[in-house]
Amino acid sequence: MYKSGRHFLQIPGPSNVPDRVLRAMDFPTMDHRGPDFADIGKKALEGMKSIFKTEQDVVIFPSSGTGAWEAALVNTLSAGDRVLMYETGHFATLWQALAKRLGLQPEFIPSDWRSGADPEKIEAYLRADKNHEIKAVCVVHNETSTGSVTQVKEVRDAIDSAGHPALLMVDSISGLASIDFQFDAWGVDVAVSGSQKGLMLPPGLSFNAISAKARAASAKATLPKSYWAWDEMKGPNEKGYFPYTPATNLLYGLNVAIDMLHEEGLDAVFARHARHGEATRQAVRTWGLDILCSDPRHYSNVLTTVVMPTGSSADAFRKTTLDNFDMSLGSGLSKVSDRVFRIGHLGHFNDLMLMATLSGVEMGLKLASVPHNRGGAQAAMDYLTNSERPTEAIA
């Protein structure tokens, strides 16, 4: 059925794609082995290094984020290797299941899905591994199913304090380009990301950033790999090409998205997300509803997960906002299905988009007869009016 006006895509990814990126992709697909492609490939690979904040290698796959999860594991590990993972939520659980299917032995530190990974627990686990049998520690930076952030630098410090040689692998699929991520400074060995969140692109590209230590581990790793093999990428990438057909038009878009992030300035991008995260949390508190993340140090500025009052269905509420206001909100996944909904405030986003989103949520709560206090959208508006806007447009 025809609906006038723009759909509000307020799930925590895929996020809204800016018109400038859509226009950049709206060009004829070119010969990916021809002379003109090399500059595009090189720009994308170099540009992604600046987003990961690394001088080390980045590879780009034509896949969703799940492919880059698999690539991180198959390139660095061998059958039966023990890996330490942390149950921050649905996505950490899926990565763990993937590791198991690959023939690894994931050991999963349990959690209540209400915070990021606890570095102290990781340190204690690693200290107990006297023979250094654990080959990798894998954490999710921004757990998109819960809205909790793991402090990656604290995990690095925990590994170092334990004097443990395990690789540190980080899923920053929904963190990268929305909240700070520092591959080199934080000592990450493999980072995993995807195109459809902070990078403001449609789904279809995924990324690994690779440390020298991970590269060395890949020389000895024996899990089978072909499509995901990093060493197949190396030679062609050095000249700006790929070993197979890349997602040409997504790469046109990626180069423009990277330009936009630098035009705004990464710090301004992070400050914008922080401001929208805080405004959203103030709205939720005014409604008298709970934020799923219970530790303020781990609040996500990418999304906010709201717990429904007992007896109210999150899915019925989301249907109300979709039917009445043409707005998609994120659903509760697996363990928290129908109990929570997620408000995405990431990527190509501004104050008025947030206000429309929160107004839609508040109207939806009323229409769906969800018990709440009025005034959440007003509280967010007051916060946005009174807090300083981050400096934008540096160049």
Ligand code: PLP
């Ligand atoms: N990890 C996180 C944190 C995610 O948010 C997602 C998807 O939303 C994934 C992994 C899986 O990525 P994809 O669905 O692109 O395969």
